[in-house]
Amino acid sequence: MNNRQLAQRDLKHLWHPCTQMKDHECLPLIPIRDGQGVWLHDYDGNRYLDAISSWWVNLFGHSNAHINQRINEQMQRLEHCIFAGYTHEPAIELAESLVAITPPGLDRVFLADNGSSAVEVALKMSFHFWLNQGHGRKHRFINLSNSYHGETLGALAVGDVPLYKDTYAPLLMTPITAPSPDCFGLPDAAACEANVQEKLQAMQRLLETHHDEVCAVIVEPLVQCAGGMRMYPPAYLSGLRALCDRYQVHLIADEIAVGFGRTGTFFACEQAAISPDFMCLSKGLTGGYLPLSAVLTGEAVYQAFYDDYTKLTAFLHSHSYTGNPLACSAALATLELFERNDTLDNNQRLTEHLKTALDIFRNHPNVAEVRQTGLIAAVELQNANGQPFDWQERRGLRVYQHGLKNQLLIRPLGDVVYFMPPYVITPDEIDFMVKTAFAGINEAVR
Numbered sequence: 209m210n211n212r213q214l215a216q217r218d219l220k221h222l223w224h225p226c227t228q229m230k231d232h233e234c235l236p237l238i239p240i241r242d243g244q245g246v247w248l249h250d251y252d253g254n255r256y257l258d259a260i261s262s263w264w265v266n267l268f269g270h271s272n273a274h275i276n277q278r279i280n281e282q283m284q285r286l287e288h289c290i291f292a293g294y295t296h297e298p299a300i301e302l303a304e305s306l307v308a309i310t311p312p313g314l315d316r317v318f319l320a321d322n323g324s325s326a327v328e329v330a331l332k333m334s335f336h337f338w339l340n341q342g343h344g345r346k347h348r349f350i351n352l353s354n355s356y357h358g359e360t361l362g363a364l365a366v367g368d369v370p371l372y373k374d375t376y377a378p379l380l381m382t383p384i385t386a387p388s389p390d391c392f393g394l395p396d397a398a399a400c401e402a403n404v405q406e407k408l409q410a411m412q413r414l415l416e417t418h419h420d421e422v423c424a425v426i427v428e429p430l431v432q433c434a435g436g437m438r439m440y441p442p443a444y445l446s447g448l449r450a451l452c453d454r455y456q457v458h459l460i461a462d463e464i465a466v467g468f469g470r471t472g473t474f475f476a477c478e479q480a481a482i483s484p485d486f487m488c489l490s491k492g493l494t495g496g497y498l499p500l501s502a503v504l505t506g507e508a509v510y511q512a513f514y515d516d517y518t519k520l521t522a523f524l525h526s527h528s529y530t531g532n533p534l535a536c537s538a539a540l541a542t543l544e545l546f547e548r549n550d551t552l553d554n555n556q557r558l559t560e561h562l563k564t565a566l567d568i569f570r571n572h573p574n575v576a577e578v579r580q581t582g583l584i585a586a587v588e589l590q591n592a593n594g595q596p597f598d599w600q601e602r603r604g605l606r607v608y609q610h611g612l613k614n615q616l617l618i619r620p621l622g623d624v625v626y627f628m629p630p631y632v633i634t635p636d637e638i639d640f641m642v643k644t645a646f647a648g649i650n651e652a653v654r
């Protein structure tokens with residue numbers, strides 16, 4: 209089997225995610241045969257450095273020996289069982305570990321099986337909490353402009369990326385959208401802080417008007433990832449926490465992309481020293497191995513559902529694969545690797561190295577901004593007049609194509625070229641990744 213043969217077979221029946229399938233008339237589909245560490249290998253003997261952790265999920269490399277072993281051991285004992293009325297050790301141990309490492313007050317863990325489902329759970333739980341408390345008027349959500357929370361209808365509704373959302377508008381509930389505190393284009397940290405205060409005031413005005421009908425504010429802490437890796441400082445989160453308390457509205461922290469060490473701390477919320485009312489986790493949770501998600505909340509929320517069955521206050525939400533033991537054991541193995549590898553310290557060193565490597569983009573005429581939070585870095589492109597490129601020119605796609613030919617898997621979001629590598633990347637591999645992207649950008653902007 210070679211690449212071309214497999215791609216032909218694939219395209220006969222498969223329909224790929226987030227893809228205009230017609231693109232594959234000229235864009236090759238790459239069949240991956242195996243992976244090792246940060247590298248993926250195809251059937252023609254090419255390799256690709258996975259600079260985006262295979263859609264932000266992989267933390268400790270492909271085919272990680274430790275995670276392999278833990279899943280293998282679990283597989284010999286129990287692959288899956290119903291999670292209502294029954295339980296198992298991997299889920300119990302995972303809940304204990306998550307409670308121990310998340311911010312204080314998040315003591316209850318509800319498991320689901322992907323990020324969007326976790327967001328749905330948090331939205332439904334928040335609404336249902338208020339209903340159980342006698343506040344049935346609360347049924348709406350506040351989101352941030354340019355936010356992303358997944359693709360199922362509820363999660364899509366509280367997102368704000370037009371490319372994914374606009375088509376389905378007739379199907380979606382309508383959130384109240386507050387302006388994002390993102391710092392794009394601001395000259396310095398002082399301007400960023402002023403912007404944060406301004407955006408908090410805008411949020412306060414919305415809460416003042418709408419708090420009676422609002423269940424929760426949902427945000428991506430520190431980095432709006434799918435919205436183009438737009439970043440904002442922790443001060444916004446502390447201000448938002450205070451506003452949510454003042455107006456009796458929940459705060460939902462969607463840490464699906466930024467959790468598990470991505471931003472420098474274990475969870476992004478830690479940088480603002482806040483505890484949200486709900487925290488959604490997925491993606492890196494299993495080290496990129498298996499679909500799993502968790503929603504953490506506090507005892508007060510849990511108790512509001514706790515009553516006689518006939519009172520209909522229970523949270524009757526479920527997914528067939530809730531709490532899958534293989535996925536839980538992958539998550540446990542992943543958490544073990546954080547300790548074993550001293551991951552947060554090592555990430556700090558990699559973050560510094562990446563920061564220096566990114567210097568080659570600074571002062572480039574086609575780079576509007578270089579930004580970084582921990583091991584997320586983005587280079588936003590612009591045309592010769594300092595304006596965004598016409599999106600239909602698909603400059604980012606050209607960077608992607610350059611990567612394909614030069615051993616780099618990179619998948620720009622529009623004209624935002626970003627890096628979100630696995631934590632096992634070496635400094636040399638960071639240099640290779642950044643230099644290859646630099647060459648790709650030079651080709652793409654011509």
Ligand SMILES: *Cc1c(COP(=O)(O)O)cnc(C)c1O
Nearest residue numbers: 322323324356357358462464465
């Ligand atoms: C990816 C993502 C989701 C959705 O997770 P899926 O597992 O893809 O459904 C939700 N929120 C954020 C912030 C994400 O990055």
